[in-house]
Amino acid sequence: MSEFEPIIKIRGLTKKFKKKTALDSVDLDIFPGRIIGLLGPNGCGKSTLLRHMVGLYLPTNGSCVTFGCDAAKLGSRELSRIGYVHQEGELLNWMTVSQLIRYVSAYYPDWNKDLEDRYLHDFEIMIKDPVGSLSPGQRQKLAILLAVGHEPDLLILDEPASALDPISRVQFLELLLKIIQQDGKTILISSHILADVEKIIDHVIIMKDGRIIQSQDFDDLRERYLRVRLTSIDAPLPERLPFEMILTCQRDKYQAVLVLERLYFDSIKDQAETLNCRIDAHSLPLEDLYKIIIRGQD
Amino acid sequence: MKPVTANLKILYQSREMWVWYFICGISIWLASAIPALPKNLPPWVHPGPLNTVSLINPVLVLVIFGFAVGRLAADVWTKPMFFCLPGQIATSMKILLLMGLASAAITSLATTILTPWMTIRSLNIIIALFSFYLMIYWLSVITIIRFNKLIFVIFLFWFVFFIIPLMGRMEMMVFIQKLLLTHSWASVFVCWPITCLIFYALRCRYLARAMCGAPWVTFFVGGETPGSNRYNHIRQAKALYLDRVAGFIDYFFSKRIRSSNRSLILPNLWGSIYEIISYLSSNCLMIFFVGLSVFYCSLNLINHVSGIDLQPYYFSLFGILCGHTCVIPRSDILMPVSRRGQLFSGITAVITSIFIMLAIAVTFVLLSNILSTAGNFTTFLFALDAEFISFNGKYIFFSAIVLPATAGLLILFRKKSALSMMSIIVLALFLLASDLYIIDNGGYIFNMFNLFFIILITVFSFAFYLAILYFDSMKRSLC
Numbered sequence: 001m002s003e004f005e006p007i008i009k010i011r012g013l014t015k016k017f018k019k020k021t022a023l024d025s026v027d028l029d030i031f032p033g034r035i036i037g038l039l040g041p042n043g044c045g046k047s048t049l050l051r052h053m054v055g056l057y058l059p060t061n062g063s064c065v066t067f068g069c070d071a072a073k074l075g076s077r078e079l080s081r082i083g084y085v086h087q088e089g090e091l092l093n094w095m096t097v098s099q100l101i102r103y104v105s106a107y108y109p110d111w112n113k114d115l116e117d118r119y120l121h122d123f124e125i126m127i128k129d130p131v132g133s134l135s136p137g138q139r140q141k142l143a144i145l146l147a148v149g150h151e152p153d154l155l156i157l158d159e160p161a162s163a164l165d166p167i168s169r170v171q172f173l174e175l176l177l178k179i180i181q182q183d184g185k186t187i188l189i190s191s192h193i194l195a196d197v198e199k200i201i202d203h204v205i206i207m208k209d210g211r212i213i214q215s216q217d218f219d220d221l222r223e224r225y226l227r228v229r230l231t232s233i234d235a236p237l238p239e240r241l242p243f244e245m246i247l248t249c250q251r252d253k254y255q256a257v258l259v260l261e262r263l264y265f266d267s268i269k270d271q272a273e274t275l276n277c278r279i280d281a282h283s284l285p286l287e288d289l290y291k292i293i294i295r296g297q298d
Numbered sequence: 299m300k301p302v303t304a305n306l307k308i309l310y311q312s313r314e315m316w317v318w319y320f321i322c323g324i325s326i327w328l329a330s331a332i333p334a335l336p337k338n339l340p341p342w343v344h345p346g347p348l349n350t351v352s353l354i355n356p357v358l359v360l361v362i363f364g365f366a367v368g369r370l371a372a373d374v375w376t377k378p379m380f381f382c383l384p385g386q387i388a389t390s391m392k393i394l395l396l397m398g399l400a401s402a403a404i405t406s407l408a409t410t411i412l413t414p415w416m417t418i419r420s421l422n423i424i425i426a427l428f429s430f431y432l433m434i435y436w437l438s439v440i441t442i443i444r445f446n447k448l449i450f451v452i453f454l455f456w457f458v459f460f461i462i463p464l465m466g467r468m469e470m471m472v473f474i475q476k477l478l479l480t481h482s483w484a485s486v487f488v489c490w491p492i493t494c495l496i497f498y499a500l501r502c503r504y505l506a507r508a509m510c511g512a513p514w515v516t517f518f519v520g521g522e523t524p525g526s527n528r529y530n531h532i533r534q535a536k537a538l539y540l541d542r543v544a545g546f547i548d549y550f551f552s553k554r555i556r557s558s559n560r561s562l563i564l565p566n567l568w569g570s571i572y573e574i575i576s577y578l579s580s581n582c583l584m585i586f587f588v589g590l591s592v593f594y595c596s597l598n599l600i601n602h603v604s605g606i607d608l609q610p611y612y613f614s615l616f617g618i619l620c621g622h623t624c625v626i627p628r629s630d631i632l633m634p635v636s637r638r639g640q641l642f643s644g645i646t647a648v649i650t651s652i653f654i655m656l657a658i659a660v661t662f663v664l665l666s667n668i669l670s671t672a673g674n675f676t677t678f679l680f681a682l683d684a685e686f687i688s689f690n691g692k693y694i695f696f697s698a699i700v701l702p703a704t705a706g707l708l709i710l711f712r713k714k715s716a717l718s719m720m721s722i723i724v725l726a727l728f729l730l731a732s733d734l735y736i737i738d739n740g741g742y743i744f745n746m747f748n749l750f751f752i753i754l755i756t757v758f759s760f761a762f763y764l765a766i767l768y769f770d771s772m773k774r775s776l777c
Contacts, residue, residue, distance in 0.1 A: 054632055056776045072637065076562070080634035086777070089630030094577045102548055103572065106555035107565060107634050146631055 007032050007154060007186060008053055012062035015048055015210075022048040024210040025062065030188065032153070035180050037197045037218070038190040039290055040207035046190045047087050049207070050158050053188075054084050066154075080108055083147035085140075087158040087190075093132030097142060100131055101149070108150035119145045122171055136163035144172065148179065155179060157189040161196060169196055176200055198286035206293050214293050222283045225292060226265055229280045230256045230272055238275070243268050247292055259284065259292060353430075353475055356405045360431055364438025367397045372443050375509045391501050394439060402431035426482035429489035430474075436496040443500065443509075547575055566635045566643040567650075570626040609693045614726045616658070617697035620651040621704025621722075624763075625712075630777055641771035644709075648702055648763060655701065659694050696729060698756045702763035709763075709770045 006029035015023040022045045030036060030053075038046050051057040052064045055071040064071040067078045074082075092100055101120075105111040120127060123141040125134075134142065140163045147155060155176075161169050173196060179185050180200070191197050204221055206214040214221070225247070230237070236253045248259040260268065265281060272279045284292075371390050406427040410420065478485050499505070551572035558564035624647040626640055635643075704722050711718035 051775070051777065055637070056632075058773065058775060075636045076565075076634040076639060079632065079636065082632060084632035086630040086632075091631060092573060092576075092629050099548055099576060102552050103555075103569070103576075104631060104633070106552040107559070107569070109556075109559055143631075 004031070006030055007067055009065040010049075010052070010062070013049070013052060013059050013064055014061035015045075015052065015057060016060045021210050023052070023059075026210070026212055028205070028212060028215065030186065032184050032186050033180075034203050035176065035187045035189065035201045036203045036205060037201035037286075038188060038205045038207065039192075039194065039197070039286075041294065044207045045210040046207055047158050048210075050084075050156050050188065050190060053156060054079070054082055080110075080150065081153040083150065083152035083155040085143045085147045085157045085160045087162075089143055091131045091139060091143065091146075094130070096128055096130050097125055097134070098127040100142070101127070101146065104146050105149060111150050115151070116145065116149050119148070119175070123168065137165060137168060140164055141168065141172075144175070148175065151179075151182070151185075153185060155185070155187045157187065157191075159191060160189065161191060161193055169193070173200055194287040194290060195285070204286070204289075206290065208294060218286075221289055224262055225284050225289060226260055226262050227282050227284050227288070228258045228260060228265070228268060229282075230258065230275075230277045231280075232275070232277050234276060237277070242271055242275075247296075259288065353409070353427075353478075356409055356431065357434055360401060360405060360434045361438045363397075363401050364435045365442045367394060368439035368442035371439070372509065375443075387501065391497075394500070395497070398432055398435045398439070402428050402435055405431045422482040423479060426478045426485045426489075429486045429493070430478055433489040433493045433496075436493050440496045440500060443505075547572070551575075562636070562639050563642045563646050566626060566633075566639050567646055569633070569635075570643065570647065571623070574623055610696055610730055613659075613693040613696040614700050614729060616655065617700030618704045618722055618726060620655055620697070621701045622708065624648045624651050624701070624705040625708045637771050637776075641767060644705075644767040644771065645764070648705060648760075651701060652698065655697050656694070659697070692752075695752050695756060699729065699752075699759045700726060701759075703759045706759075706763040706766040709766050712770070 008028070008030035010026055010028040013023050013026040013028075014021065024045075026045075026049060028049075038050070040046050048057060052059060053066055053071060055064075055066070055074045058072050066074060067081060069075065069078050092103070095103065101116060105113075105116070119125075119141075123138075123145065125138060125141055125145070129138075131139070131142065140160060144157075144160055147157070161172050164172060176187055176189070177200060180187060187200075189197060189201070198218070201218050204214065204216055204218050205212055216224075230241075232254045237251065237256055241249065241251070241256060241258075243258065243260075245264045246258050246260050250257045258268070269279055371394055374386075374390060406424055409427055410424050551568055554568040555565045555572070558568060624644065626643055626647065700722075703725055707721045707725070708718045711721065
């Protein structure tokens with residue numbers, strides 16, 4: 001499969017749970033070698049979409065093709081190229097950590113034992129502990145280890161870091177960066193911790209109400225919006241600012257913080273000069289970009 | 299609205315409750331249908347109608363009723379903030395007490411309905427029975443509340459199969475009946491302190507505080523809640539881990555899975571067996587119960603004691619156990635096993651189980667025939683004269699029908715273990731009640747027709763399993 005061929009190809013994917021439509025005609029291509037952030041409010045269909053990609057769910061309508069094969073018919077060869085961390089996933093709680101690792105690794109001829117040992121050490125997981133007695137964070141670390149131990153080509157992470165402490169989150173991000181440094185590896189991560197996600201992703205997909213409302217390279221998205229700080233130099237700012245196309249505005253007497261699309265920046269800059277204001281522009285963090293896009297849909 | 303009143307809504311609002319009503323109805327019907335074990339009490343006990351009444355049926359009804367009421371109370375007690383609400387413990391206890399008094403009174407009057415009431419002796423017996431029934435009720439209530447373990451309840455249910463015949467053999471009910479009838483006041487003095495002790499143990503504020511907001515195996519919702527899952531995790535984690543046994547099992551199965559990596563079916567099949575065995579080996583309690591059951595069943599299968607033929611019970615139970623092993627467990631770990639692989643593994647698992655089952659059945663036939671040549675002997679378990687049974691071939695059909703049906707039901711209600719368990723129990727009870735009797739009646743042609751009919755039921759059971767397995771593997775979401 002070439003670099004320009006998508007490893008996941010979704011067309012018109014619709015999933016209904018009784019009367020509720022979880023996914024509504026989703027079209028999506030995932031290309032190899034990317035780290036993609038899948039964002040969206042709770043219940044927007046992120047997990048449902050991810051589960052379709054690995055064939056855990058069957059679509060009501062449309063198709064999902066993973067590694068050139070219908071996701072519902074993925075064979076063991078294709079499945080062994082995928083690593084998947086389930087949101088609040090159930091592990092085999094009656095086994096000890098070492099038992100579970102040995103069991104899962106038996107399915108993968110290419111299981112990397114060195115990697116396993118390294119992560120066990122880094123994540124400080126006690127191998128003799130029963131899985132059922134692990135804390136939620138420890139369980140999540142173990143689930144991550146089980147998903148990456150066979151060095152999959154496609155790593156799908158559904159809320160993988162929600163229970164991790166800050167240090168473990170950093171270790172986790174470093175792990176993802178190491179994985180992506182290898183050729184052809186693709187990571188798809190769904191998370192609400194946007195400050196972490198933005199450090200690693202190069203593509204953003206935002207979902208709302210079962211639809212994809214934004215799918216764009218992260219750099220392009222960052223380029224699209226600006227945060228502008230206007231500071232009046234001598235007199236208070238006018239009661240009503242003469243700018244149009246402002247997305248958000250927070251202000252006091254002498255200062256205003258505006259969020260706007262970059263293409264309107266030049267005109268605002270000119271107007272700000274006429275008001276005798278100093279102007280500073282910065283790109284927005286992912287969290288703010290996310291809020292703008294989601295609110296823009298309301 | 300008081301929490302108790304609010305929680306009583308579960309009785310009619312929950313759809314699963316109707317399954318429970320059905321189960322209770324069946325149980326009560328069966329309890330009344332079970333033949334009284336000591337059919338006629340010895341004449342020295344007491345002359346009159348009580349001789350022909352067995353206490354086993356009212357006891358069973360009270361046990362089930364006590365379980366149901368106890369669960370209801372536990373459901374209320376575990377609600378967050380319940381402990382802080384004033385007077386709620388007293389209200390629950392009043393309800394429990396009223397239910398107990400009413401049920402014990404009704405049952406004791408029903409038992410002695412044919413007895414002339416106006417004699418002092420009869421009144422003594424009624425009081426003794428009332429005290430005994432009330433004690434049984436409270437024992438059931440405290441059992442279900444204090445032993446919050448689904449597994450305990452399941453085993454308790456199954457142990458009914460063992461306890462009833464055991465009590466019959468040891469003539470325990472005869473002993474209890476004798477005690478109640480001949481030493482009525484003595485039994486009252488035994489029962490009441492136990493009842494009061496249980497009542498005060500339940501009334502203790504510490505218990506209510508401990509239960510408040512606790513994760514609970516919810517018996518009434520017919521499914522596993524996140525709370526019950528969490529509880530199970532903690533319980534399993536606390537179970538004693540048998541290091542050496544597990545080490546050998548790990549090595550054996552990992553090697554098998556690894557060496558069969560290219561096969562479509564084998565890795566998943568070995569993996570499934572490993573998951574089941576590792577589950578059993580991780581839990582000492584489970585090993586104890588399974589071991590005890592197997593030992594007890596084997597002893598009873600190869601010999602025949604006190605005229606009670608237990609073959610149908612054990613063959614049904616055997617079918618159910620084998621049915622459990624045919625269900626490929628599913629966790630949220632994404633294994634490299636395709637949907638087709640899961641389907642074929644399931645089919646292979648059932649076929650393998652049937653062969654194992656047949657092999658064991660044949661072993662029992664040979665064993666019983668070989669041992670029967672040695673004549674009667676005395677079992678060390680009950681110190682009773684025993685005769686080896688002649689093996690009845692029709693009981694293989696019990697297993698053959700129950701096995702695939704059990705596996706199918708377990709798969710169908712994969713996420714609602716209580717529901718699957720209830721369906722299996724109902725199925726087994728119906729099968730036991732029918733006793734496949736039609737095969738024994740009539741002449742040769744009629745028997746052949748019956749045999750064909752039973753084979754048809756067996757085939758239907760397999761078809762049911764295959765349909766459910768296909769639906770589950772190919773047409774249903776896997777998580």
